Amino acid sequence: MRVLGVDPGLTRCGVGVVDGTAGRPLRMVAVGVVRTPADAEVPQRLVGIERGIEEWLDEHRPEAVAVERVFSQHNVRTVMGTAQASAVALLCAARRGLPVALHTPSEVKAAVTGSGRADKAQVAAMVTRLLRLDAPPRPADAADALALAICHIWRAPALTRLQQARRLHSAKGPVR
Numbered sequence: 001m002r003v004l005g006v007d008p009g010l011t012r013c014g015v016g017v018v019d020g021t022a023g024r025p026l027r028m029v030a031v032g033v034v035r036t037p038a039d040a041e042v043p044q045r046l047v048g049i050e051r052g053i054e055e056w057l058d059e060h061r062p063e064a065v066a067v068e069r070v071f072s073q074h075n076v077r078t079v080m081g082t083a084q085a086s087a088v089a090l091l092c093a094a095r096r097g098l099p100v101a102l103h104t105p106s107e108v109k110a111a112v113t114g115s116g117r118a119d120k121a122q123v124a125a126m127v128t129r130l131l132r133l134d135a136p137p138r139p140a141d142a143a144d145a146l147a148l149a150i151c152h153i154w155r156a157p158a159l160t161r162l163q164q165a166r167r168l169h170s171a172k173g174p175v176r
Helices: 042-060 076-095 105-113 120-130 140-172
Strands: 002-007 012-019 027-035 064-068 100-103
Touching: 002 042, 002 076, 002 140, 012 042, 012 140, 027 042, 027 140, 042 076, 064 076, 064 140, 076 100, 100 105, 100 140, 105 120, 105 140, 120 140
Parallel strands: 002 064, 064 100
Antiparallel strands: 002 012, 012 027
16 A cells, blocks of 8 residues: 655645555655745635645655644644645645545554654654664654655554444444
8 A cells, every 4th residue: 555644734744655555665666845935815825835746746646644632732823724734735636546644643643653642753763663764754744744655554453344334323223
């Protein structure tokens, strides 16, 4: 499975592509950051993020997209920008008919490091180890995007089984 991980942000939107399946070694395909100027207006920044994500989708042809789920922060301005960048990633994937998964930061940290409270350095260190890289991806947004892709690859089989069970249960109707 090839997954594009997206760590949304208006200034730096981390993107990373990982190939693999649960229980097998993973391989980093590409990693980077889509950048927009901090002094640009939000609509132009969103267009820049869209162009960047579309280029990544065109070049790497992922089978799924994993995006960090926006969570409440004290800085409303930051969370709004993150949510807007996240929406662009969701739109780009949906336009192509790609399955999209949203993973919380603590879910990603737990999947990659074993602790939902891991710090950025721990996540970067485990991403480096899991993908057998020579050095941690920089900036942290890039490492986080790879962590999102890894999390999705490892959790996708369980999520698929859960969705199938829900469909089966709803098709059977109410239990009597």
